[in-house]
Amino acid sequence: xxxxxxxxxxxxxxxxxxxxxxxxxxxxxxxxxxxxxxxxxxxxxxxxxxxxxxxxxxxxxxxxxxxxxxxxxxxxxxxxxxxxxxxxxxxxxxxxxxxxxxxxxxxxxxxxxxxxxxxxxxxxxxxxxxxxxxxxxxxxxxxxxxxxxxxxxxxxxxxxxxxxxxxxxxxxxxxxxxxxxxxxxxxxxxxxxxxxxxxxxxxxxxxxxxxxxxxxxxxxxxxxxxxxxxxxxxxxxxxxxxxxxxxxxxxxxxxxxxxxxxxxxxxxxxxxxxxxxxxxxxxxxxxxxxxxxxxxxxxxxxxxxxxxxxxxxxxxxxxxxxxxxxxxxxxxxxxxxxxxxxxxxxxxxxxxxxxxxxxxxxxxxxxxxxxxxxxxxxxxxxxxxxxxxxxxxxxxxxxxxxxxxxxxxxxxxxxxxxxxxxxxxxxxxxxxxxxxxxxxxxxxxxxxxxxxxxxxxxxxxxxxxxxxxxxxxxxxxxxx
Amino acid sequence: xxxxxxxxxxxxxxxxxxxxxxxxxxxxxxxxxxxxxxxxxxxxxxxxxxxxxxxxxxxxxxxxxxxxxxxxxxxxxxxxxxxxxxxxxxxxxxxxxxxxxxxxxxxxxxxxxxxxxxxxxxxxxxxxxxxxxxxxxxxxxxxxxxxxxxxxxxxxxxxxxxxxxxxxxxxxxxxxxxxxxxxxxxx
Numbered sequence: 001x002x003x004x005x006x007x008x009x010x011x012x013x014x015x016x017x018x019x020x021x022x023x024x025x026x027x028x029x030x031x032x033x034x035x036x037x038x039x040x041x042x043x044x045x046x047x048x049x050x051x052x053x054x055x056x057x058x059x060x061x062x063x064x065x066x067x068x069x070x071x072x073x074x075x076x077x078x079x080x081x082x083x084x085x086x087x088x089x090x091x092x093x094x095x096x097x098x099x100x101x102x103x104x105x106x107x108x109x110x111x112x113x114x115x116x117x118x119x120x121x122x123x124x125x126x127x128x129x130x131x132x133x134x135x136x137x138x139x140x141x142x143x144x145x146x147x148x149x150x151x152x153x154x155x156x157x158x159x160x161x162x163x164x165x166x167x168x169x170x171x172x173x174x175x176x177x178x179x180x181x182x183x184x185x186x187x188x189x190x191x192x193x194x195x196x197x198x199x200x201x202x203x204x205x206x207x208x209x210x211x212x213x214x215x216x217x218x219x220x221x222x223x224x225x226x227x228x229x230x231x232x233x234x235x236x237x238x239x240x241x242x243x244x245x246x247x248x249x250x251x252x253x254x255x256x257x258x259x260x261x262x263x264x265x266x267x268x269x270x271x272x273x274x275x276x277x278x279x280x281x282x283x284x285x286x287x288x289x290x291x292x293x294x295x296x297x298x299x300x301x302x303x304x305x306x307x308x309x310x311x312x313x314x315x316x317x318x319x320x321x322x323x324x325x326x327x328x329x330x331x332x333x334x335x336x337x338x339x340x341x342x343x344x345x346x347x348x349x350x351x352x353x354x355x356x357x358x359x360x361x362x363x364x365x366x367x368x369x370x371x372x373x374x375x376x377x378x379x380x381x382x383x384x385x386x387x388x389x390x391x392x393x394x395x396x397x398x399x400x401x402x403x404x405x406x407x408x409x410x411x412x413x414x415x416x417x418x419x420x421x422x423x424x425x426x427x428x429x430x431x432x433x434x435x436x437x438x439x440x441x442x443x444x445x446x447x448x449x450x451x452x453x454x455x456x457x458x459x460x461x462x463x464x465x466x467x468x469x470x471x472x473x474x475x476x477x478x479x480x
Numbered sequence: 481x482x483x484x485x486x487x488x489x490x491x492x493x494x495x496x497x498x499x500x501x502x503x504x505x506x507x508x509x510x511x512x513x514x515x516x517x518x519x520x521x522x523x524x525x526x527x528x529x530x531x532x533x534x535x536x537x538x539x540x541x542x543x544x545x546x547x548x549x550x551x552x553x554x555x556x557x558x559x560x561x562x563x564x565x566x567x568x569x570x571x572x573x574x575x576x577x578x579x580x581x582x583x584x585x586x587x588x589x590x591x592x593x594x595x596x597x598x599x600x601x602x603x604x605x606x607x608x609x610x611x612x613x614x615x616x617x618x619x620x621x622x623x624x625x626x627x628x629x630x631x632x633x634x635x636x637x638x639x640x641x642x643x644x645x646x647x648x649x650x651x652x653x654x655x656x657x658x659x660x661x662x663x664x665x666x667x
């Protein structure tokens with residue numbers, strides 16, 4: 001592997017700290033990039049930066065989210081479009097979509113760590129934060145879908161006066177355990193990774209408040225050899241625990257469907273197909289966020305074109321698995337010979353008679369056709385193209401869940417229970433609200449925590465400069 | 481003890497800072513060769529090979545994580561079995577009450593959760609964290625140990641520790657700076 005392309009330019013330990021850590025410590029780093037054009041002119045001069053713009057947009061949509069939740073809680077889930085026969089709608093579509101987006105973070109931090117892939121270092125912190133906020137967005141949906149979120153704790157096993165316990169044979173209860181475990185372990189892993197960086201920030205911070213807050217967050221990290229030894233040990237073990245966790249969480253999410261007897265859901269390919277789709281969507285979101293942030297904060301040296309190239313390749317590979325999944329769904333429907341499955345297939349694909357064929361064919365377009373351009377190295381090296389392909393993947397993965405949920409529910413065994421699912425404005429408000437919430441949280445994270453793992457970058461730089469020095473020595477000896 | 485607690489400053493150790501991990505490794509080797517036992521190093525990145533020199537090889541964390549996982553598995557399985565067969569025995573579609581394959585997902589998640597708690601809190605516990613102020617922070621040069629300096633510390637608990645001799649010895653290692661770290665009880 002050509003390590004040199006993982007960090008470009010001349011650095012030393014201190015300047016790496018400065019370039020990454022000062023994004024947090026120096027408020028001016030957030031106003032360097034300016035919003036151009038009319039939009040920029042409308043913003044106050046000292047806030048004319050993309051950071052303020054996005055945090056502002058995020059804030060507006062957080063309020064849209066709160067409003068939609070208020071309407072929902074005051075009225076009941078009748079304000080959503082789901083009704084008989086489609087008891088699941090936007091809530092479950094978005095739940096699965098958000099959980100999937102979160103998976104890239106854990107994949108990058110855990111599986112690539114176990115595989116000793118050093119290119120993960122530049123993007124793991126960022127992606128882990130994404131995981132946490134995406135899981136937060138995901139968690140809201142099942143919580144609100146209960147209709148009475150204030151008694152959501154009934155989902156957990158606890159001794160109660162009614163002597164009622166959760167039904168452990170239900171995949172929905174598995175979901176509760178899977179998602180809450182996933183959230184907890186992701187936060188632990190993320191925090192453990194942040195401890196050495198908090199120590200660096202504690203020692204670099206100039207303000208008293210910064211020193212105290214980062215000092216508390218660093219928990220008294222000294223960087224002792226013994227601390228590092230245990231730290232490395234703990235990271236490897238957390239990675240080892242998170243890697244199967246990623247696979248299990250999305251498998252369990254897919255069990256919500258696969259354990260049922262609804263046509264189109266009851267298939268064994270769902271677990272691997274869902275996991276691959278999650279990685280696909282997750283990497284797309286990492287690229288969508290990384291491209292602008294890298295430019296605004298001048299992090300080109302740490303997130304290089306090599307990183308984008310590899311992320312694009314992971315997307316290409318998982319995209320092909322997902323495409324294989326679509327192929328298999330068609331094959332199963334035909335090979336099983338079950339009339340309901342075959343009927344469902346026609347309902348998905350028939351352009352003239354199916355009410356949902358627009359969703360299915362958009363899915364194929366966004367998830368199979370557009371990502372196919374990633375086969376070309378030129379496209380993988382073109383950030384604009386990469387950004388829009390990642391957007392297409394995000395939309396495509398959303399359509400995938402859309403195709404799975406209302407389509408199967410509105411066309412099952414009895415024609416008398418056929419229907420059509422139409423989301424309402426509250427559904428859309430909540431969906432865009434969670435996107436705003438996600439952006440808002442991500443940009444708060446960028447402002448207050450180091451978005452690239454500082455000590456890992458220093459370690460990587462150290463190894464690289466070592467290898468360079470050895471190469472120089474070898475060359476000098478040969479010359480003699 | 482109580483009011484008469486001895487808070488007079490005591491020696492914690494002597495620290496020396498170096499510019500590169502290689503210099504730190506060489507200095508640690510010299511300190512070990514000179515017969516010092518209680519030696520530690522502080523660095524912004526993990527330095528490869530330093531734990532071998534310090535003969536520090538701890539396997540406790542692995543066991544803590546393992547037993548955490550075991551406890552999680554036991555808790556998950558017990559919870560599911562007890563609620564499904566005793567506390568709330570409910571016939572669902574004629575399935576057996578002890579339908580263990582159905583218990584697997586929750587059992588698995590509980591195992592991972594408790595093992596992760598073991599790894600995280602075990603690591604913190606073994607390191608003695610959280611402890612926002614450590615005695616070693618009394619050395620001003622430690623501020624750079626989380627940034628760009630590599631620090632060697634010979635601790636006062638070492639049988640051969642004598643502040644003057646150790647400082648003299650440290651200077652022969654060609655360090656950037658040498659400092660004596662003082663501490664008082666409670667710090």
